[in-house]
Amino acid sequence: MLAVFEKVIGNPPEELSLPSVGLPISKTREEIAEIFRSMRPESIFYNLSNGNFMALSHEDESSLHPRSIVVMDDVFCIFVGTLENTCDLRRHYGLSRQATEAMVVIEAYKVLRDRAPYPPDQVIKDLDGKFTFILFDAKSGTLFAGRDRDGCVKLQWGMAGDGSLVCSDDPKIIREACGKSCAPFPAGCIFMNGSGLMSFVHPLHKVRAIAREDDDGHITGVNFQVDLYTRLPSIPRTGSATNWADATVIKGE
Known part of the structure; x- marks a missing residue:
């Protein structure tokens, strides 16, 4: 799967x-789409506005x-993997027995967006x-x-x-698209473009980027990890439609 969104x-x-830094420039969104089509010719594409897209x-x-x-x-949702409590979640959200995992995730998001008075990590x-899932409203x-708490799904x-965000479960696609400007999405975490990266396992602690360097001091990669020694002052509240739909975009952590 692949999802690409402008900066x-x-x-x-x-x-x-x-x-x-010092490496060949990674690809544009248009070039990434062509790479995925050439590598996965049977793929399904959903072309969104302004050149953004999701593909499976x-x-x-x-x-x-x-x-x-x-x-x-x-609301578009790509879901990879399985949920063990799908039946319970269907009943909780009032969905039919035919509802898939992706439908459950969409319903959970819509409840958070429209009605829930609590932060997304609780859901x-x-x-x-x-x-793992990628959802776009x-x-x-x-x-x-x-991504699940154990990181079982890539x-x-x-x-x-061009500064666009690229997400995929295929490391080869990411390398072709971004060169070395990529990293594993951290397990047990969620990302929202209005509030950045946070851990739903440790919601009171900050997720930090840890750079890896070679012997010459050049940065060769980045990992995102929960900093259990740094406690956030409070859990971000994003329970209203206004918070979800009209939040000011800030830089991710």
């Missing part, structure tokens, strides 16, 4: 660009981590399984991504040559 929407953490391929799909994409009420904690321009993110 104003994706708002990728600036630390993703650190390993690119079932090639080399694991039976343990199936991929799916759903569009409901202008994501209810997702019991091995998964086309009406509000909200991007929401997450998810990489990176920065394209």
Whole structure:
């Protein structure tokens, strides 16, 4: 799977660009789309506004981590993996027995966006399984991504040559698109373009970028890790439609 969003929407953490210094420039969104089509010719593309897009391929799909994409009420969601408590979540959100994991994630997001008075980490904690997801609300321009607490399903993110955010479960795609300007998306974390990266396992602690250097002091990569020694002053509250749809975009951590 692949999702690419322009800088104003994706708002990728600036630390993703650190390993690119002195290296060939990574690709643009248009070039990334062509790379994915050439590598996954049977893929399904959803072209969004301003050159943003989401794409899904079932090639080399694991039976343990199936991929799916759903569009409901202008909310797009790619889901990779499985949830062990799907039946319980269907009942909780009033969904039919035919509702897929991606539909459950969309419904959870819509509840947070429209009605919930509590932070998103509380809802994501209810997702019991091995998964990663990327969700985009086309009406509000909200991007929401997450990965299970054990990191059982691969998810990489990176920065394209034009500053766009690139997400994929295929490390080869990320390398082709972003060069070394990429990193594993941290396990047990969620990312929202209005509030940045946070841990839903340790919501009171900051997620920091840790640079890796070679013997000459050159940055060769970045990892994002929860800093258990730094406590945030409070949990961000994003429970209203205004907070989700109209939040000021700030730089990710």
